[in-house]
Amino acid sequence: MSAQIRILLDGEPHPLPLDDLAWERLAPCGCTVGTMVAFTADQSVAHRAFVQNADARKRDATLGFQLRLAERHGVIDRMKGRCPHVPVWGVDRAPIPPGHRWARAQGGRRIHLVPVPDTEGERTFLLHAKPLCGRKRELFQYPWGDQPECATCEERAREIAQAVAS
Numbered sequence: 001m002s003a004q005i006r007i008l009l010d011g012e013p014h015p016l017p018l019d020d021l022a023w024e025r026l027a028p029c030g031c032t033v034g035t036m037v038a039f040t041a042d043q044s045v046a047h048r049a050f051v052q053n054a055d056a057r058k059r060d061a062t063l064g065f066q067l068r069l070a071e072r073h074g075v076i077d078r079m080k081g082r083c084p085h086v087p088v089w090g091v092d093r094a095p096i097p098p099g100h101r102w103a104r105a106q107g108g109r110r111i112h113l114v115p116v117p118d119t120e121g122e123r124t125f126l127l128h129a130k131p132l133c134g135r136k137r138e139l140f141q142y143p144w145g146d147q148p149e150c151a152t153c154e155e156r157a158r159e160i161a162q163a164v165a166s
């Protein structure tokens, strides 16, 4: 048995089984950044499944990311497109300084920009580093989960990019 719910498609309410729907994650620019099966009709449950980290969910909302239920086929088509916007996804991300990488201190609630030796390449790593924001030197890991970025590291990264540009 599949649940019947009513959603607005083209301005008209249509009863559709959840099987025909998908959760669509929209970036602030309006492009589709993600999709997930409609295992629930509850938006907050879906958001928790998309983004497990509570701080990251709050930041999502502040930046203007949205979730909506839509017909599955349409969502899949929209997923194929590239975001043509500047900045990409409508989010002005801090440029990552050369030789740095976002990484998470073990058990940390934020990710920080840490200097990474060339030899680390694209691999997973675990290394002692001091992040750009000046926090204490500790063990960092990459990749991270879905923790949001440290605002101070972002600020330092923007300062570095400006200094290089001028």
Ligand SMILES: [Zn+2]
Binding pocket: 027, 029, 030, 031, 083, 084, 085, 088, 089, 090
């Ligand atoms: Zn876009």
Ligand SMILES: [Zn+2]
Binding pocket: 111, 112, 113, 131, 132, 133, 134, 135, 150, 151, 152, 153
């Ligand atoms: Zn930091």
